[in-house]
Amino acid sequence: xxxxxxxxxxxxxxxxxxxxxxxxxxxxxxxxxxxxxxxxxxxxxxxxxxxxxxxxxxxxxxxxxxxxxxxxxxxxxxxxxxxxxxxxxxxxxxxxxxxxxxxxxxxxxxxxxxxxxxxxxxxxxxxxxxxxxxxxxxxxxxxxxx
Numbered sequence: 001x002x003x004x005x006x007x008x009x010x011x012x013x014x015x016x017x018x019x020x021x022x023x024x025x026x027x028x029x030x031x032x033x034x035x036x037x038x039x040x041x042x043x044x045x046x047x048x049x050x051x052x053x054x055x056x057x058x059x060x061x062x063x064x065x066x067x068x069x070x071x072x073x074x075x076x077x078x079x080x081x082x083x084x085x086x087x088x089x090x091x092x093x094x095x096x097x098x099x100x101x102x103x104x105x106x107x108x109x110x111x112x113x114x115x116x117x118x119x120x121x122x123x124x125x126x127x128x129x130x131x132x133x134x135x136x137x138x139x140x141x142x143x144x145x146x
Contacts, residue, residue, distance in 0.1 A: 092135020
């Protein structure tokens with residue numbers, strides 16, 4: 001293994017992680033606040049997206065050799081299928097949490113003022129929870145094709 005490969009394998013990811021952690025470190029130590037902190041976090045998010053796009057477009061190569069190109073493509077397709085299923089469940093659950101987080105307190109307040117509104121309030125909370133179930137169903141459909 002050459003020196004370049006060692007640098008590429010070890011130090012490049014460490015440099016990327018260190019650069020992405022700088023705004024978080026500034027937030028924890030409270031060296032920045034307000035608009036400058038929001039700008040730093042937005043820059044961090046954009047940098048993270050750029051790093052992810054670069055890692056997809058320019059993968060580190062030469063470390064793994066596939067015996068057959070078709071086998072490698074099938075493996076890659078299966079991996080992307082698993083990633084898609086995980087994203088469907090994860091994003092669906094985050095959406096469910098946001099929906100229930102806003103609907104449940106409003107429903108509790110409505111029920112406290114008028115107990116007859118229990119059924120209507122329950123429907124709105126259940127609609128928010130349905131988003132997670134739809135994400136799970138999509139993930140099951142994706143996994144059945146992988």
